[in-house]
Amino acid sequence: MQNFISALGLGSLYGLIAIGYTMVYGILRLINFAHGDIFMLGAYFVFFATIQYKLPWALGVVIAVAGATLCGLLVDRIAYRPLRDAPRISALISAIGVSFFIENLSVVVFKGMPRQVLQPDFLTRPISLGDVKLIPLSIMVPVISFALVAALLWMLYRTKPGLAMRSISHDIETTRLMGVSVDKIIALTFAIGSALAAVAGIMWALRYPKVEPYMGITPGFKAFIAAVFGGIGSVPGAMLGGLALGFIEIMSIAFFPTLSGYRDAFAFVLLIIILLVKPTGLMGERLEDKI
Amino acid sequence: MSGMTDKKNAFRDNTMTLLAIAALAVFLWQAPRILDGYKVRIINLIAINAILGLSLNFIYGIGGMFSLGHAGFMAIGAYVSAILILTPEQKIAMWFLDPIAPWLLNLHAPFLVSLLAAGFFAAFFGWLISLPVLRLGGDYLGIATLGFSEILRVLIMNLTPITNGSLGIKGIPAHTSLWMSYGILVAVVFGTVRIMNSNFGNVLKAVRDDEVAAKTMGIDTFRTRVLAFSIGCFGGGIGGALMGNLITTIGPTMFTIAQTYSILMIVVIGGLGSITGSIIGAVLVTTMLEWLRFVENPLTIGSLNIPGIPGMRMVIFSVLLIAVIIFRREGIMGMREFSWNWFFSLFGSSKPTKGGERV
Amino acid sequence: MNVTSGAPALSLQSVSITFGGLAAVSDVTMSVPKGAIAGLIGPNGAGKTTVFNIITGFYKPTSGRVEFSGADGGVARITGLPPHKICETGLARTFQNIRLFGNETAIQNVMVGAYVRQKGRWWMNMIPFAFSSSHNEEREIRHTATALLERLGLEKYMDATASSLPYGAQRRLEIARALATKPSFLLLDEPAAGMNPQESAELLGFIRRLRDEFDLSILLIEHDMKVVMGVCEHIWVLDQGMLIANGEPEEIRKNPKVIEAYLGKETAHA
Numbered sequence: 038m039q040n041f042i043s044a045l046g047l048g049s050l051y052g053l054i055a056i057g058y059t060m061v062y063g064i065l066r067l068i069n070f071a072h073g074d075i076f077m078l079g080a081y082f083v084f085f086a087t088i089q090y091k092l093p094w095a096l097g098v099v100i101a102v103a104g105a106t107l108c109g110l111l112v113d114r115i116a117y118r119p120l121r122d123a124p125r126i127s128a129l130i131s132a133i134g135v136s137f138f139i140e141n142l143s144v145v146v147f148k149g150m151p152r153q154v155l156q157p158d159f160l161t162r163p164i165s166l167g168d169v170k171l172i173p174l175s176i177m178v179p180v181i182s183f184a185l186v187a188a189l190l191w192m193l194y195r196t197k198p199g200l201a202m203r204s205i206s207h208d209i210e211t212t213r214l215m216g217v218s219v220d221k222i223i224a225l226t227f228a229i230g231s232a233l234a235a236v237a238g239i240m241w242a243l244r245y246p247k248v249e250p251y252m253g254i255t256p257g258f259k260a261f262i263a264a265v266f267g268g269i270g271s272v273p274g275a276m277l278g279g280l281a282l283g284f285i286e287i288m289s290i291a292f293f294p295t296l297s298g299y300r301d302a303f304a305f306v307l308l309i310i311i312l313l314v315k316p317t318g319l320m321g322e323r324l325e326d327k328i
Numbered sequence: 329m330s331g332m333t334d335k336k337n338a339f340r341d342n343t344m345t346l347l348a349i350a351a352l353a354v355f356l357w358q359a360p361r362i363l364d365g366y367k368v369r370i371i372n373l374i375a376i377n378a379i380l381g382l383s384l385n386f387i388y389g390i391g392g393m394f395s396l397g398h399a400g401f402m403a404i405g406a407y408v409s410a411i412l413i414l415t416p417e418q419k420i421a422m423w424f425l426d427p428i429a430p431w432l433l434n435l436h437a438p439f440l441v442s443l444l445a446a447g448f449f450a451a452f453f454g455w456l457i458s459l460p461v462l463r464l465g466g467d468y469l470g471i472a473t474l475g476f477s478e479i480l481r482v483l484i485m486n487l488t489p490i491t492n493g494s495l496g497i498k499g500i501p502a503h504t505s506l507w508m509s510y511g512i513l514v515a516v517v518f519g520t521v522r523i524m525n526s527n528f529g530n531v532l533k534a535v536r537d538d539e540v541a542a543k544t545m546g547i548d549t550f551r552t553r554v555l556a557f558s559i560g561c562f563g564g565g566i567g568g569a570l571m572g573n574l575i576t577t578i579g580p581t582m583f584t585i586a587q588t589y590s591i592l593m594i595v596v597i598g599g600l601g602s603i604t605g606s607i608i609g610a611v612l613v614t615t616m617l618e619w620l621r622f623v624e625n626p627l628t629i630g631s632l633n634i635p636g637i638p639g640m641r642m643v644i645f646s647v648l649l650i651a652v653i654i655f656r657r658e659g660i661m662g663m664r665e666f667s668w669n670w671f672f673s674l675f676g677s678s679k680p681t682k683g684g685e686r687v
Numbered sequence: 688m689n690v691t692s693g694a695p696a697l698s699l700q701s702v703s704i705t706f707g708g709l710a711a712v713s714d715v716t717m718s719v720p721k722g723a724i725a726g727l728i729g730p731n732g733a734g735k736t737t738v739f740n741i742i743t744g745f746y747k748p749t750s751g752r753v754e755f756s757g758a759d760g761g762v763a764r765i766t767g768l769p770p771h772k773i774c775e776t777g778l779a780r781t782f783q784n785i786r787l788f789g790n791e792t793a794i795q796n797v798m799v800g801a802y803v804r805q806k807g808r809w810w811m812n813m814i815p816f817a818f819s820s821s822h823n824e825e826r827e828i829r830h831t832a833t834a835l836l837e838r839l840g841l842e843k844y845m846d847a848t849a850s851s852l853p854y855g856a857q858r859r860l861e862i863a864r865a866l867a868t869k870p871s872f873l874l875l876d877e878p879a880a881g882m883n884p885q886e887s888a889e890l891l892g893f894i895r896r897l898r899d900e901f902d903l904s905i906l907l908i909e910h911d912m913k914v915v916m917g918v919c920e921h922i923w924v925l926d927q928g929m930l931i932a933n934g935e936p937e938e939i940r941k942n943p944k945v946i947e948a949y950l951g952k953e954t955a956h957a
Contacts, residue, residue, distance in 0.1 A: 546803025
């Protein structure tokens with residue numbers, strides 16, 4: 038049960054990050070390498086707001102999400118938008134550069150060493166459910182994640198910007214011709230993805246109570262793999278992929294503790310297997326090259 | 329152009345190439361006498377980075393396969409070479425947490441053999457991983473090769489009987505002299521130029537530019553790409569081995585994605601697909617990375633004290649990478665190559681030709 | 688010369704292909720005799736290029752078979768072979784939207800075509816002074832490529848990058864590259880596309896010359912009826928994936944089904 042809850046928590050965090058990857062890839066066919074670093078920035082912002090400057094948690098969260106969203110938008114504007122018509126790999130190299138930049142700038146600004154995040158008392162006081170003891174945090178993480186995904190799905194399928202997003206991912210040119218401001222919709226996509234990543238970053242910082250400049254790399258890659266697993270381009274798929282990856286990691290270590298040293302390799306092995314067996318993922322559509 | 333001038337030009341070009349190599353030799357002979365150890369080390373590093381840049385350029389610029397796994401192949405090369413060079417006594421002393429696997433203990437080989445083994449091992453792993461992974465294209469290939477190099481890093485951390493785990497391997501004899509690194513660089517450049525001037529070079533570029541058309545022309549594009557990938561990995565393994573023998577210490581933290589980025593930077597700055605570009609890129613990136621260390625050191629100008637900012641050089645480095653890709657995507661050389669024709673046209677002593685020649 | 692009665696070089700037997708449940712080509716049976724110049728025509732979207740893609744191995748037909756008789760005279764089933772193997776048997780093609788290797792020079796493009804027949808291995812040419820047969824072969828390939836460019840009137844573009852060539856020269860270069868694979872059968876996908884009337888008039892003689900000088904059989908897709916009627920000895924007409932007629936140009940010109948397919952029902956009956 039303990040394992041189940043922690044897998045659910047880890048998985049939903051992967052899922053939240055994965056949504057940003059999947060939405061951007063769905064529209065621009067770009068692996069946004071900097072996404073994991075936006076996640077890290079979200080964690081740092083909340084750390085500074087609440088622990089350095091002693092702001093209340095609610096305000097700190099708002100600041101962190103807003104800050105990370107702004108950073109996500111800046112990344113798109115500066116590093117990706119000039120390359121919209123360039124070969125896809127150019128944008129990818131730019132993305133790698135941005136990721137490298139954010140990480141190293143964080144080392145300079147935030148200093149390289151990990152910092153302890155003080156968990157607020159109300160999130161860590163254990164409550165008993167039958168024979169399992171849980172802290173509110175581990176329930177809060179999946180609940181918030183699922184609520185956000187539900188809200189996003191509602192937005193995608195019930196509102197006008199959502200419709201525009203979905204149609205851009207099918208055919209960017211036609212959508213442009215229909216009078217939709219493509220750049221604005223893409224910016225909105227980055228904003229949503231970054232906000233979700235920031236939320237994930239905040240919860241991550243609370244869960245493993247520390248922050249460091251390179252904390253975004255591994256969860257970022259794993260979340261991307263989750264997005265591929267779920268079928269790149271599909272939001273529910275990203276969440277599903279995240280959960281699947283969370284369960285695979287936690288459960289395999291629970292059953293085979295000797296493998297714990299290899300934990301970070303699981304996701305990559307999974308990636309290579311998916312790409313070979315079913316590159317479209319669980320819920321993805323097939324794209325064919327025209328001859 | 330008549331056959332006569334063709335022959336004359338070929339003679340002139342060969343002479344010039346020999347002269348250039350002789351000049352390089354004189355430089356290598358004099359360098360350790362006039363420069364301090366730190367500078368010699370950087371000059372060494374330039375050659376190794378050029379080898380690494382050329383090998384990644386072979387995969388990405390010439391083969392058209394976006395690989396982010398180069399650090400992994402370097403790691404294979406570095407470990408293979410180190411394990412072969414160390415004597416059994418050294419191995420027993422170093423593997424003190426977990427004893428070294430018995431079949432590795434008595435393996436011992438001279439440096440050059442270990443270098444070749446490093447290349448072939450890396451090529452073998454490259455071949456192995458490319459069989460499944462090269463069925464993917466573009467960015468998926470990048471992420472899969474990145475995944476491979478990450479898996480490899482986790483393996484190196486955990487396979488203590490082979491790799492000594494997180495302790496790494498220390499005390500590798502410093503075999504990488506200037507003669508060694510530049511000798512191998514010259515050989516690598518020679519080999520690459522020979523390939524690119526042969527019809528196989530045309531085929532490689534054809535597969536990169538239009539896979540469908542290449543297939544129609546009877547080219548087994550998959551096999552060609554696997555081959556190009558493995559050749560590039562061979563270079564990566566050699567580069568890694570040279571690096572290990574220069575720094576004399578290797579460990580799993582040395583071969584991270586940051587290592588791959590800086591090689592990618594060499595290739596992108598120099599120009600995708602250009603051999604000349606990779607060499608220029610290696611010179612620029614290596615010297616720049618060293619030169620940028622000054623921003624990390626405290627600086628005193630008169631009475632003014634500027635504290636050093638650790639990590640700052642990587643920030644500048646990444647800004648440069650972004651700037652190059654946004655403002656000058658084709659890098660310094662584009663796809664052009666250095667040629668003596670172009671060189672002489674600079675001085676107007678030869679008929680003017682177009683700047684540089686496409687290979 | 689009446690060649691339509693000769694042994695078939697290429698034959699399709701009940702070839703069908705479906706994409707996602709939709710029949711793109713259904714039950715196509717045709718056979719091109721050795722030494723013939725044949726045409727495959729039909730309105731847009733009739734499935735002509737799909738047929739080419741099946742023949743050259745890019746699509747695997749859902750049912751039916753393709754047989755090819757190369758220069759050696761034996762008949763081989765080529766259905767399902769990968770494209771590069773099909774090229775080896777002696778089938779070469781061009782593309783509707785010209786697919787040259789744009790970054791490479793004209794001669795390099797042609798040399799790539801010759802690679803399929805090259806025996807020397809890649810590493811042999813890396814090593815100087817050894818493997819002289821392989822080095823000689825390289826020189827041989829360069830000479831043949833030069834000669835080929837000269838024969839097609841492309842010698843002045845020899846060292847120009849393919850993408851910088853004028854449109855008509857690009858079309859001819861694509862044919863030169865196909866010829867470098869030493870084919871016995873050539874598939875041309877809309878060779879006259881983008882040409883002005885004078886150029887397409889010249890094309891008629893050019894295609895015949897190709898057939899005679901290079902000892903080829905040719906199957907071409909074309910929209911320009913002047914070209915089709917002027918050069919083809921036999922024509923197959925495809926509409927909505929099905930063959931609706933075949934015969935000599937005169938028969939096709941008069942066939943009411945063909946007129947209907949091209950002009951629509953009302954006009955045909957009017």
